[in-house]
Amino acid sequence: MSAAREKSPQAGPRWTSLRLRLVVVFALVALTAAVSASGIAYWLNREAVLTRTQDAALNSFRQEMQNRAATLPPRPTQAELQAAATQMAAGGNPGYSVLLVDEREPGKPIAATSDVDTLTLEDVPRELQGAVNRRQKVTEANEFPYHLYWVRISPRDKPSLVAGTKVIGGGPTGYMLTSLEQERDDLNSLAWSLAIATALALLGSALLAQAAATTVLKPVQRLGDAARRLGEGKLDTRLRVSGTDELAELSRTFNRTAESLEKKVADMSAREESSRRFVADMSHELRTPLTAITAVAEVLEDEADNLDPMIAPAVHLVVSETRRLNDLVENLMEVTRFDAGTARLVLDDVDVADQVTACIDARAWLDAVDLDAERGIMARLDPRRLDVILANLIGNALKHGGSPVRVSVRPVDHELLIEVRDHGPGIPEAVLPHVFDRFYKASASRPRSEGSGLGLSIAMENAHIHGGDITASNSPEGGAVFVLRLPLDVSRAADGDDEGDGGVRDAQEGGDK
Structure with a gap:
């Protein structure tokens, strides 16, 4: 978000329509x-x-x-x-x-x-x-x-x-x-006198109306300003109350409402912070035993061929579930960083085509993915987070869609557009609004699957921290289409952002890799 502040409505003309x-x-x-x-x-x-x-x-x-x-x-x-x-x-x-x-x-x-x-x-x-x-x-x-x-x-x-x-x-x-x-x-003199008296009465009524409008509208304006500040998150906003009329009672009601809202938001924030801390602590504490379990599982996997055939499937299951648990813990820690606002961008100038190719090659997807990307499309972004986004989008398309998965890259009006399209049955209309929700799974009958339900959510968070977005839709020819939009130069879009997810750092500074 830019450091420039939006101009307050108070700076505009005070001659409101109600006053008029x-x-x-x-x-x-x-x-x-x-x-x-x-x-x-x-x-x-x-x-x-x-x-x-x-x-x-x-x-x-x-x-x-x-x-x-x-x-x-x-x-x-x-x-x-x-x-x-x-x-x-x-x-x-x-x-x-x-x-x-x-x-x-x-x-x-x-x-x-x-x-x-x-x-x-x-x-x-x-x-x-x-x-x-x-x-x-x-x-x-x-x-x-x-x-x-x-x-x-x-x-x-x-x-x-x-x-x-x-x-x-x-x-x-x-x-x-x-x-x-x-x-x-x-009679003409009388008519002129009456006309002058009428004009003076009209002028006097306008002045009285202005005074009455000021008296009535000033508390209303203060109430509007207070409601605006409350909407901006300043929950400690209160009105000074004087008098016993209806406007004073309205101000008292506003103060009571604001006090109740502040208390509830404080309680919710405290519970949310406690939950976030619990997840972070739990994820952190799980990493140590999980590391040991993973090491043991890898040893067992290497020795699986020498084990009893009745035991080997159980070993493979333990190894698979251990890796899945490890991925889940890593995803939970990533989500926790986003929620805590400590996630940071580590920017670098990258060739987008090389970055997408590296992502696909690292996961052995070259035979299942059709890449349409010209070399030379340069973008300044966080390559690690772009890799996370691409891995989640392409992996989701391969898992739930149909091969081949087509990935196209093109620049449009200072934006980078990466489209991931599969040839599967598409996404049900009832599921589309929830595909980026955390822990959401389209099939309620299969609550346990290989995925954690966090992949697309993490991809969306990584797009947002770049100042971009991801949209999901169905192609008329069949299959699901995910479109990632990122600024070609994230450093300009994020310059001066004092409310972002931890800010931006250059690649030379290092980051949370």
Whole structure:
């Protein structure tokens, strides 16, 4: 593993998606509330302002119609009509323009306006004129034949109120026009004020949301960091707990869980270390008597031809089982070194084709193995451990597969690929995931066999210490295929590894041969 450390997630942006969602929700709630309140306030103020101005103007106009227009003589002159219109406009509060319409003679209407630039008969909507001049039927519910009507208009983008009525019992028809521009300006100012208030409320809600999110998310972030450290193996990680809320209770639960996990891992580690020490000590202690037994067995094997024919098979069995026991002890010691992290690589530059040939020749497999390897493929690795890997893979193929076993070697993208293929029945699909497990045997009906169930496991451990891997599969044409992948230069792959299986040493330094 490289000495470079992976960048911690804490170094990234602290603006998490949860924080963003909280701020957005707060902002939307505040915006909805502010817009609703501003809309209601604007509508209520608008109606209040317009209604007040409108009622004042209509009441004043009605009063002026009764005081001045109703006192005009029948069929007034133009001058009289003009004077009345001027007096009505002058006495109106608020100020407005007045238009009076009457008949000097039948069929000859006359009109007078207080301000010809503001109000003429053409400025009065026809619908309003029709409603004003339309005589209503007098009933108990309707005491007067004519009523006061009004309408809001906006000629030339100038909001105005136009009203009209007719003097009951004979008299002129009067129209009034008053400007609503001041009210419009006041309402626009109110709208701007409400918009600014809404924006300030939105900004305030965002700040409050940020503060609330920080208050809520900081404990969650601490909990996430603690869980990350716990996942990295720092089992002594604990959280500082303050308060009595749900987050505090969650922190207490985390601390209890971490404490329980640390205790269980410590117990398991202690048991595992004890088991590992037991296996190592047992293997070491077995070597001395086993060496003596092996020497005796070899002597017996040399004398087997001179022994009683009834005893010779037993001697051969003892010799075979002694060698098997010796191999098992050596494998157990190798596994123990891997588990203890004391296995080391002793690197050297080797010609892979020569190394594979030497492995096959040393075990007298030349007639059963078909080698496809070009000379000159150089790799920097541990030749002893490569020999162990090849011996286990090829031996497994010869034992459980079918001859010939084909071994091909080729470099691919700074990697060394060694493929071992047999021509047997292949590996059952249920067995494939377990072929590299320790002490695993495919046939449960034959728990005792020549193998110990450690060969492929040791091969995989040796591949891992090189920074490589082994995969097992079945060929479509039949037979099992094991593919070993190793870096062409193990020293680069293992440079700076402070967590490996004991590290790397150069061949000149020596090693655990």
